[in-house]
Amino acid sequence: MWFASPDEVRERLAAVDYLADDGITTSVFLAGALGKPLLTEGPAGVGKTQLAKAVAAATGARLIRLQCYEGLDEARALYEWNYKKQLLRIQADDDAWDDIFSEEFLLERPLLKAIRSDEPTVLLIDETDKADVEVEGLLLEILSDYQITIPELGTIVAARTPYVVLTSNATRELSEALKRRCLYLHLDYPTPERERDIVLAQVPGLPASIAEQLARTVAALRVLELKKSPSIAETIDWARTLLALGRTELDETVIGQTLGVVLKHNSDQARAAKELGLPARS
Amino acid sequence: MNTGMKTAMTRESLVDRHLGFVQALREAGLPVSLAEGLDAAGALTVIDLADRNTLREAYAATLVKRPSYRPGFDVLFDLWFPPVVSDGPGADPDADTDPDTGDWRDHAVDLEHAEIPELRDRLADLLMDDPDDPAFREFARAMVERFGRVQAAAGRQSWFSFAVMRALSPETLTARLLGRMLTERGGLPEKIARQQISRNIARFQEEVATDVRRRIAEESGIEKIARSTVKPPIDRIDFLRVTKAELAQLRREVYPLARRLATRLTIRNRLGRRGRLDFRRTVRASLSTGGVPLSTRLRPKRPHKPELVVLCDASDSVSTFSHFTLLLTFALREQFTKVRAFAFVDTVDEITKMFAPGTDVIDAISRMAQEADITRFGRTNYGNVFERFAERYADAVGPKTSLLILGDARSNYQAPALDTLKRLAGRARHAYWLNPEPRAQWDTGDSVATGYGSVVPMHECRNVAQLAEFIETLK
Numbered sequence: 001m002w003f004a005s006p007d008e009v010r011e012r013l014a015a016v017d018y019l020a021d022d023g024i025t026t027s028v029f030l031a032g033a034l035g036k037p038l039l040t041e042g043p044a045g046v047g048k049t050q051l052a053k054a055v056a057a058a059t060g061a062r063l064i065r066l067q068c069y070e071g072l073d074e075a076r077a078l079y080e081w082n083y084k085k086q087l088l089r090i091q092a093d094d095d096a097w098d099d100i101f102s103e104e105f106l107l108e109r110p111l112l113k114a115i116r117s118d119e120p121t122v123l124l125i126d127e128t129d130k131a132d133v134e135v136e137g138l139l140l141e142i143l144s145d146y147q148i149t150i151p152e153l154g155t156i157v158a159a160r161t162p163y164v165v166l167t168s169n170a171t172r173e174l175s176e177a178l179k180r181r182c183l184y185l186h187l188d189y190p191t192p193e194r195e196r197d198i199v200l201a202q203v204p205g206l207p208a209s210i211a212e213q214l215a216r217t218v219a220a221l222r223v224l225e226l227k228k229s230p231s232i233a234e235t236i237d238w239a240r241t242l243l244a245l246g247r248t249e250l251d252e253t254v255i256g257q258t259l260g261v262v263l264k265h266n267s268d269q270a271r272a273a274k275e276l277g278l279p280a281r282s
Numbered sequence: 283m284n285t286g287m288k289t290a291m292t293r294e295s296l297v298d299r300h301l302g303f304v305q306a307l308r309e310a311g312l313p314v315s316l317a318e319g320l321d322a323a324g325a326l327t328v329i330d331l332a333d334r335n336t337l338r339e340a341y342a343a344t345l346v347k348r349p350s351y352r353p354g355f356d357v358l359f360d361l362w363f364p365p366v367v368s369d370g371p372g373a374d375p376d377a378d379t380d381p382d383t384g385d386w387r388d389h390a391v392d393l394e395h396a397e398i399p400e401l402r403d404r405l406a407d408l409l410m411d412d413p414d415d416p417a418f419r420e421f422a423r424a425m426v427e428r429f430g431r432v433q434a435a436a437g438r439q440s441w442f443s444f445a446v447m448r449a450l451s452p453e454t455l456t457a458r459l460l461g462r463m464l465t466e467r468g469g470l471p472e473k474i475a476r477q478q479i480s481r482n483i484a485r486f487q488e489e490v491a492t493d494v495r496r497r498i499a500e501e502s503g504i505e506k507i508a509r510s511t512v513k514p515p516i517d518r519i520d521f522l523r524v525t526k527a528e529l530a531q532l533r534r535e536v537y538p539l540a541r542r543l544a545t546r547l548t549i550r551n552r553l554g555r556r557g558r559l560d561f562r563r564t565v566r567a568s569l570s571t572g573g574v575p576l577s578t579r580l581r582p583k584r585p586h587k588p589e590l591v592v593l594c595d596a597s598d599s600v601s602t603f604s605h606f607t608l609l610l611t612f613a614l615r616e617q618f619t620k621v622r623a624f625a626f627v628d629t630v631d632e633i634t635k636m637f638a639p640g641t642d643v644i645d646a647i648s649r650m651a652q653e654a655d656i657t658r659f660g661r662t663n664y665g666n667v668f669e670r671f672a673e674r675y676a677d678a679v680g681p682k683t684s685l686l687i688l689g690d691a692r693s694n695y696q697a698p699a700l701d702t703l704k705r706l707a708g709r710a711r712h713a714y715w716l717n718p719e720p721r722a723q724w725d726t727g728d729s730v731a732t733g734y735g736s737v738v739p740m741h742e743c744r745n746v747a748q749l750a751e752f753i754e755t756l757k
Contacts, residue, residue, distance in 0.1 A: 005330065006329070006336050020341050021341045022335045022336065022338075023343075025339075026329070026335075026336050026339035026340050026343060027339065029329075029339055030328070030329070030343055030344070033325075033328040034321065034324055034328065038712060041349070083570055084570070087572060106348065157397075170538065171541055171542055171545045172542055173542070176313075179347040180315055180317055180347075182347075183321075183342075183343040183344060183345060184342075184343055184347040186349045186352065189413075192478070193412055193414070199547045213474075216474045216477075216478060217474060219477065219478075220473060220477050223477060225530070225533055225534055228537075229535055246558045252469060252470050256471065275468060275473075276470050276473055277469060278470070
């Protein structure tokens with residue numbers, strides 16, 4: 001059992017500075033209670049990866065991370081045979097043909113490592129949407145049965161069901177088969193109230209009034225039709241910037257000067273300056 | 283467990299309610315598989331059923347796997363698992379028992395008998411606070427109880443939100459609230475305060491609408507109201523029937539959608555024919571197998587990037603459609619070596635430069651309406667447009683070009699100039715016509731859909747989902 005109730009999830013995540021709302025606590029609790037992988041989807045920088053790290057930190061489990069990218073294959077995700085060692089063994093001993101496919105020559109990659117781990121493990125499969133479609137097929141066996149089949153060795157069943165978190169930025173639609181096997185959590189930009197609390201938790205020393213103003217300003221920015229809306233991570237960066245600059249109030253001039261921390265497209269900055277009536281940047 | 287759910291659960295078994303809810307979701311177009319239904323049932327056994335928020339999120343986590351389905355899900359959830367049942371005010375025990383929120387009842391307004399100005403004061407207080415406060419919801423319920431009942435026909439009465447809004451008119455509170463929140467008016471603080479107020483007012487309207495739906499459902503059955511209130515997800519909304527708010531939401535979808543399409547297009551490109559042998563990398567790879575080239579390495583295929591010429595109907599009847607499609611085309615710019623766009627009503631003008639990289643899309647659209655020379659008499663005339671286009675911009679269409687025509691093919695009974703279009707289409711590498719009208723309406727009235735469709739293949743393109751499907755087939 002990972003958590004006893006959604007409320008316990010909330011408390012334990014809060015203890016590691018992750019402020020969760022009802023949607024997050026319920027999904028995180030269910031993923032543990034039902035032993036199903038949790039797929040979190042949402043815009044960049046809303047705390048998807050952070051959630052997995054927080055779950056690991058809150059439960060004291062080991063975090064194993066598989067970063068997905070274009071061209072990720074079995075050999076990097078699951079396991080690989082140590083060719084060089086096998087080659088040397090064959091050269092050294094002509095009768096060794098039969099034992100070169102054994103434990104000794106197996107190189108563990110993140111997925112296999114997570115399955116075989118004896119201690120509680122949080123497996124984070126990050127940016128699943130960046131990987132090719134074939135990788136999803138690869139994941140299906142692991143996600144539904146927590147087992148891996150290696151043709152030369154047989155099927156390896158998980159010693160302990162790992163807690164699996166998948167993240168996706170929705171740059172492409174993940175397959176129905178994958179979604180069906182997962183619990184789904186859509187993480188979106190938080191309400192100003194929650195964002196204020198997050199900023200306060202992440203940036204100690206920031207006056208509460210600034211955090212409040214900051215959260216409301218960012219909410220105002222997100223309403224505009226921007227190419228890239230500011231993420232929570234960027235709000236936190238902004239808070240740190242203000243703290244470093246020693247500002248105690250957030251007025252138009254300060255916002256105008258530091259807008260680059262949250263808006264990274266020129267057209268977005270121009271649009272925000274126009275809509276919010278900020279002074280032009282010099 | 284609160285009253286509403288308790289009653290619901292004792293009246294019929296939990297299983298029946300679960301099955302009914304899943305069935306309603308399917309009817310509303312959410313693809314809920316058998317396995318997912320079982321997952322949800324499994325989740326019900328481990329959570330505390332008395333906590334309505336947990337129940338809602340448990341269902342959402344197991345059944346709703348796309349954000350665009352979530353609004354419809356929430357509406358149905360509120361109908362199937364209502365927070366309260368109408369047996370008089372105070373039915374919601376939360377407000378009475380909760381020490382944080384219960385206290386205001388003692389000294390504050392009597393919601394059943396207070397005069398309207400008093401109620402508006404109370405509403406103003408609530409709008410200043412966090413709308414997640416249970417008192418907020420309870421106030422909305424009490425107001426529906428008091429003002430929402432309207433005589434619909436002789437002897438029949440029903441519930442309406444507009445009656446509540448008319449009685450309280452929350453929008454007119456904005457000025458007062460601004461005065462309370464700010465010491466001085468103007469500038470950024472006012473903008474932000476306004477936004478907070480309008481967000482909370484929208485939230486109030488939402489709460490009222492939810493309660494109205496609940497009351498109607500109690501009186502005339504859940505199924506009936508469910509069918510009429512659940513809106514289709516945003517990517518299934520008809521372009522021609524889109525409301526202003528939905529259009530803004532659609533526009534916000536443009537960049538994510540473009541990114542998604544672009545990724546898919548590159549994947550398709552890569553999956554296609556592989557390139558020639560890469561000798562250097564093959565030899566390099568053979569080193570790990572003792573110089574024996576066990577696997578070959580191939581050069582990546584050079585991506586094929588078509589040129590795109592978009593001819594788009596900018597007349598009012600299809601404007602939402604053409605605007606959205608234009609935005610998407612320009613957002614997809616990295617997929618095409620060259621994009622040229624032309625707009626027309628009864629004559630045609632190039633609008634490419636208005637959508638130059640970095641320009642603001644909304645500005646571009648309003649500039650297009652003002653500056654482009656596309657209107658002579660103001661009634662769509664496809665025939666004249668094709669003639670003019672062939673005359674002035676014939677060089678835009680060449681053997682590498684994909685020609686994309688966006689419009690409803692309604693030419694006000696003018697000559698269609700099929701031959702000119704045929705010549706243009708013949709010169710292009712591919713030509714497509716996207717028609718935002720449902721297929722059943724083609725060829726009715728002044729539509730020349732079949733005529734044009736015989737020259738240029740015509741696709742029905744009524745919503746974002748169909749548009750995305752089409753773009754994937756572009757080569």
